[in-house]
Amino acid sequence: MILQGPPTARDAFIVTGAVAGCALGLGMLLATIAAPKAVETRARALEAQVPEIARLMRPGRGAATLQPGTICAGTPARQAQDLRAQLTSLAGERQLGLTALDVRIEPAADPRSKVTPIRFRFEVSGPYDGAIELLRRLAANRPMVFADTVDLSSQTSSVTLAFSGRVFCGE
Numbered sequence: 001m002i003l004q005g006p007p008t009a010r011d012a013f014i015v016t017g018a019v020a021g022c023a024l025g026l027g028m029l030l031a032t033i034a035a036p037k038a039v040e041t042r043a044r045a046l047e048a049q050v051p052e053i054a055r056l057m058r059p060g061r062g063a064a065t066l067q068p069g070t071i072c073a074g075t076p077a078r079q080a081q082d083l084r085a086q087l088t089s090l091a092g093e094r095q096l097g098l099t100a101l102d103v104r105i106e107p108a109a110d111p112r113s114k115v116t117p118i119r120f121r122f123e124v125s126g127p128y129d130g131a132i133e134l135l136r137r138l139a140a141n142r143p144m145v146f147a148d149t150v151d152l153s154s155q156t157s158s159v160t161l162a163f164s165g166r167v168f169c170g171e
Contacts, residue, residue, distance in 0.1 A: 072143035072169040076105045076116040094130030099123045121164040131161040143167045
C-alpha cells in the first residue's frame with residue numbers, strides 16, 4: 001500500500017490494528033515460552049508439602065534448645081546456695097585459700113525470659129595443680145558454667161586464680 005496524500009483515519013486504524021495484533025501475538029508467544037512445563041502439577045505437589053514443611057519448622061513440645069545439663073532445674077536461690085557451698089568445698093579440697101566469693105542472682109535481660117542468670121566471682125590462691133583441678137571441676141559442672149573472665153597469676157611458689165562466670169536456671 002502506497003500512500004497518495006495525507007493519512008486518513010482508515011489508514012491509522014489499519015496501522016493500529018496491525019501493531020496491536022503483532023503485540024498480542026508476541027505476548028502469547030512469550031507467555032508460552034516463559035511458562036514451565038507442567039506448572040500446575042508442580043504447584044499442586046508443592047501445596048501438598050506445605051503441612052509437612054510447617055510441621056518440621058515448628059519446634060516440638062519440650063524441644064531442648066540447649067544441651068541437657070546446661071540449665072539447672074532447681075530454683076535460682078537454691079542453685080546460688082549450692083554453688084556457693086560447692087566453690088567453698090572445692091577450694092578446701094584443693095588446699096586453696098578462698099580470698100573472695102560473690103554469688104548473686106541477676107534479673108534476666110528480657111523480663112519474659114524463663115531463664116535466670118546467677119553470676120559468681122571468686123578468687124583463690126594456692127598450689128598450681130589445685131587451681132587447675134578446680135577449673136577442670138568447674139568445666140565438668142552441671143549446670144554448665146559459662147566463664148566470663150579467668151585470670152591465673154603466678155606468685156613464685158603459688159598461684160592466684162580470679163574467676164568470673166555465670167550459670168543459668170530455668171523455671
